[in-house]
Amino acid sequence: MPRLDPIDRTLLRLLRQDGRSSNMKLAAAVGLSQSACLRRVRLLEEAGVIRGYTAVVSAGEAGGLVAMVQITLERQTEEFLDRFEAAILRYPEIRQCLLMTGGADYLLRVEAADAGAYEVIHREVLARLPGVARIQSAFAIRTVL
Numbered sequence: 001m002p003r004l005d006p007i008d009r010t011l012l013r014l015l016r017q018d019g020r021s022s023n024m025k026l027a028a029a030v031g032l033s034q035s036a037c038l039r040r041v042r043l044l045e046e047a048g049v050i051r052g053y054t055a056v057v058s059a060g061e062a063g064g065l066v067a068m069v070q071i072t073l074e075r076q077t078e079e080f081l082d083r084f085e086a087a088i089l090r091y092p093e094i095r096q097c098l099l100m101t102g103g104a105d106y107l108l109r110v111e112a113a114d115a116g117a118y119e120v121i122h123r124e125v126l127a128r129l130p131g132v133a134r135i136q137s138a139f140a141i142r143t144v145l
Contacts, residue, residue, distance in 0.1 A: 004049070007032065011040060012049070019053040065112050065139060069126065070104035072134035080131040081105075087129050093121050104136070115139075 004012070007030050014021055014029055027037035044050045073080050081099070084106070088094050096109035110126075112118035118137075126135050 008040060008044060008049075011037070011044065015041075015050065015053075065114055065118055066143075067108075067110045067112065067118055067137045067139050069108040069110050069138075070100075070134075070136040071106040071108060071126070071129070071132055072103070072136075073105045073131045074133040075131065076105060083130040084132070091121075091125050093125065104134075110137075 010030050011026060014026055023034055023038050023041070026041070027034045030037060032040070041050070071084075073084060085097070088097050088108070093110055093112060094108050095111050098107045099105065100107050108126075110118070110121060112121055118139075122135065122137065126132065
């Protein structure tokens with residue numbers, strides 16, 4: 001992970017707010033020339049700090065359901081963690097996965113068309129992931145931020 005300076009942090013904040021900001025707008029906001037700004041953004045991409053760009057779609061607007069799923073593994077060994085993390089990459093319904101502290105090992109953001117579709121994902125995907133001991137789901141009512 002490269003060391004991030006204040007300009008890098010500002011660029012990241014601006015891109016989080018609007019991933020479609022033009023390079024000209026970004027450069028002006030951080031006080032760099034357009035070429036220097038573009039170079040910085042590309043370095044952040046190459047280093048893996050910026051992993052990609054995406055559209056954030058409200059689940060309600062898209063007619064879908066968002067579930068926040070806590071996963072507890074049978075064991076927290078490196079082998080169990082690695083197997084679980086490799087397995088979730090195969091499922092596009094799992095939009096985000098965070099390794100956590102506290103009661104659960106992972107927090108997943110899962111998107112489904114509706115409750116019936118989530119039931120299928122729960123039964124056929126989540127329950128079959130390697131090493132899963134417990135699954136606890138909560139459904140988003142509305143996206144605030």
